[in-house]
Amino acid sequence: MSELFKDLSQAIYDGDAEKAVELAKSGIDAGVKPNELIDNGGVDGLERLGTAFNEMEAFLPELMLGGEAMKAMLDYLMPFMAKDDSSSAGTIVVGTAQGDLHDIGLNLVATQLAVAGFKVVNLGTDITVKEYIAEAKKNDADIIGISSLMTSSAYYQEELLKRMIQEGIRDNYKVVVGGGPITPQWTKDIGADGYARTAVQAVDLCKRVMTEDLSEALIIE
Secondary structure (H helix, E strand, C coil), X not given: CHHHXXXXXXXXXXXXXXXXXXXXHHHHHCCCCHHHHHHHHHHHHHHHHHHHHHCCCCCHHHHHHHHHHHHHHHHHHHHHCCCCCCCCCCEEEEEEECCCCCCHHHHHHHHHHHHCCCEEEECCCCECHXXXXXXXXXXXXXXXXXXXXXXXXXXXXXXXXXXXXXXXXXXXXXXXXXXXXXXXXXXXXXXXXXXXXXXXXXXXXXXXXXXXCCCCCEEEC
């Protein structure tokens, strides 16, 4: 199956949505698990594309096409992904911080959480602190997940936690953070409940913050 994963990774890297879906279908027909196609093919392609972008070998249009190809593949695979009924029930509101328009990682995390049995309210990109709090209240959320792929927008992760303390609602919600520039130390410094580096790890993180009595930030990397 390594050749299939390699081809799928390349399709995502090239931003070829049609090819990505075709390869995903081939994988399903061959009995490959959807999560394997996502992690070993799709995520690999996105990571390669992200590295190329950071090294100025790829640019924003290519990044956006890669994200669209990944979304198309996820949309196709979603019906084949059986929910994990053993996971703790919980509602999570997720989005990217104000000023951040990147949603590739966000959508991947949202999909993985939904498959794991969480009710996911995906707010999308460029979400203000006020909107996070309002949506968490509206949806009776257990967890707020705020992502940032830009150093300049990471500030709003800290601002969210400060605002929650000011409004006396900090203990009502668990707050987890993630994104390229986010580090375990930053997570601890701002007083968040947890951090995960990947989408798969984000599922484990959310399950654990829901069920464990944590005395400090839970870091999964």
